[in-house]
Amino acid sequence: MNIDLTGKVALVTGASGGIGRAIAIRLALSGAKVALNYLNSREAAEEAVAAIRAEGGTAVAIRADVSRTEEAERLVRETEQAFGHSVDMLINNAGHLVQRLANEEMTEELYGRIMDVNLKSAVFVAKAVIPGMKAAGGGGIVNLTSVAAHNGGGPGASIYAASKAAVLTYTKGLAKELAGHGIRVNAISPGFIGGTAFHATFTPQAAREATIQTIPLRREGTPEDVAGVALFLVSELASYLTGETIEANGGMYMR
Numbered sequence: 001m002n003i004d005l006t007g008k009v010a011l012v013t014g015a016s017g018g019i020g021r022a023i024a025i026r027l028a029l030s031g032a033k034v035a036l037n038y039l040n041s042r043e044a045a046e047e048a049v050a051a052i053r054a055e056g057g058t059a060v061a062i063r064a065d066v067s068r069t070e071e072a073e074r075l076v077r078e079t080e081q082a083f084g085h086s087v088d089m090l091i092n093n094a095g096h097l098v099q100r101l102a103n104e105e106m107t108e109e110l111y112g113r114i115m116d117v118n119l120k121s122a123v124f125v126a127k128a129v130i131p132g133m134k135a136a137g138g139g140g141i142v143n144l145t146s147v148a149a150h151n152g153g154g155p156g157a158s159i160y161a162a163s164k165a166a167v168l169t170y171t172k173g174l175a176k177e178l179a180g181h182g183i184r185v186n187a188i189s190p191g192f193i194g195g196t197a198f199h200a201t202f203t204p205q206a207a208r209e210a211t212i213q214t215i216p217l218r219r220e221g222t223p224e225d226v227a228g229v230a231l232f233l234v235s236e237l238a239s240y241l242t243g244e245t246i247e248a249n250g251g252m253y254m255r
Helices: 018-029 042-054 069-083 108-136 158-181 197-202 205-212 223-234
Strands: 009-012 033-038 058-063 089-092 139-144 183-190 245-248
Touching: 009 018, 009 069, 018 033, 018 042, 018 058, 018 089, 018 223, 033 042, 033 069, 042 058, 058 069, 069 108, 089 108, 089 223, 108 139, 108 158, 108 183, 139 158, 139 223, 158 183, 183 223, 223 245
Parallel strands: 009 033, 009 089, 033 058, 089 139, 139 183, 183 245
Antiparallel strands: none
């Protein structure tokens, strides 16, 4: 079945690579006009925009540090200005482990950085798009959490895991808050996804191979696997779904 998002405006945070890039491309190739947010990887974001345009899609790259409230608000304003329309679909993908560190060594500064990029960004980008969605009579928000929200994550990742668990719970609360306005809020909880900077930075090859052996489908996921779930959640196929978290992990964690 072809999902047609023609005329819709989508904003994807953290979209210069990995899961965010794959989601942005999938939405754009389904007809949406897509704003790809990035922080440091301008060249990669512009390459993704060029790839979308080469396929006949519409996209722009917008730099913003979404862990800062004023930057999150500016990102939404510039997206609306770029396309002359409010945001119909928000994918809160921006997130980062930042650094593996045991809790006994945790600093307040690192704690703040982790919580800001993973939870605060989702809260305040969502806050900025909600008025436009209400005025339009509906919309869709998808938050990216993690299997770490369920199992506590790997070594030195307790605060990251806690931040992602907060995103999961925030998704449920926001879904209840916005349901009466026709705005659906759901989450995706990716498992072990290859082709991302996360595992390239934080997961040794031996640990990677050992983890794959524990996955029932016997492979690591791809960013495109997650993008397919995001496309489903923002489409009319998921019109009766809100407050839900879909586990995209090949059977690694089953609820």
